[in-house]
Amino acid sequence: MFGNILSDAEIIRLRDSHLLTLEPFDVKRLKIAHYKLAPRTVWTPVTTIDGKPSKRQEHNFEDEAQFVFQPNAYHLFEVEETVLLPDGVVANFVPVSEFALRGFSLVAGMLDAGYGKLAGRTQKLFFGVKNLLDEKNMFDRNFGLAHMSIVSLTGASLLRQELSKAELGRLAGRDPERWRRANDDGVFYPQ
Structure with a gap:
């Protein structure tokens, strides 16, 4: 068995006991087995003169709820929430269904146990979002970004x-x- 997906009640219990950080937290985004993450900022990936990857800020959803993608454009989305996972807990992501309906694709991975702090600093969570259409496409903050399922591996045999x-x-x-x-x-x- 690969652990147990945490229910809404278990997510709240972990938050209340300060074992899991998920801030800001909106109980309306909490579903039976996932939490719907919201976008904060849109960035464009760029390459610096010395060839290193970087990014340039394009849009802040606190200022405007909608962002217009150019045809086939790809952007990085910074997530509004800060997520800090305790040991023995990982997180997986699934795009919101609105992406399929609107012609967007999500590039996401998985968060390992202990994610959230690196060298004493809080880690920011980013996803890639691609407009799959050959025309401009409106992204609305209210779509959400991804559903985060939190999986507990405590008690599981790990190598x-x-x-x-x-x-x-x-x-x-x-x-x-x-x-x-x-x-x-x-x-x-x-x-």
Whole structure:
């Protein structure tokens, strides 16, 4: 078994006991087995002169509830909520159904146990959103962004994951910031 998806009551219990941070929290976005995340800011991915990935802010949903995508455009969406997961808990994401109806696609991953703090700073959560249409497309903040399911692995049998020397070598060759982000509690790095 791959753990248990937390119910609405369990999510509230974890929040109330300060084991899970989900702020700001709107009980109207809490469903039986997920929480609907909202967008805060739209960014455009860019490459700096030295070839490093970066981003440029395009839109703030606090100022205007709608954002117009150009045809086939791709943007990064910063999530309004701050999410900090305790040990033994992970999160998965599914796009809101409005995306399929409106011609948008969501690029999302998974949050590992312990996600939310890195080097003493709160981590921001980003998703990629693509306009799949060959015409302009209106994104409305009220669509929401993604449904976050929170999965508890506590009590589940877990194997410690180790990287081979070849995998370590490939990771070590990445830029230092990327290496720091990859070096989390999800994988054991032998000394």
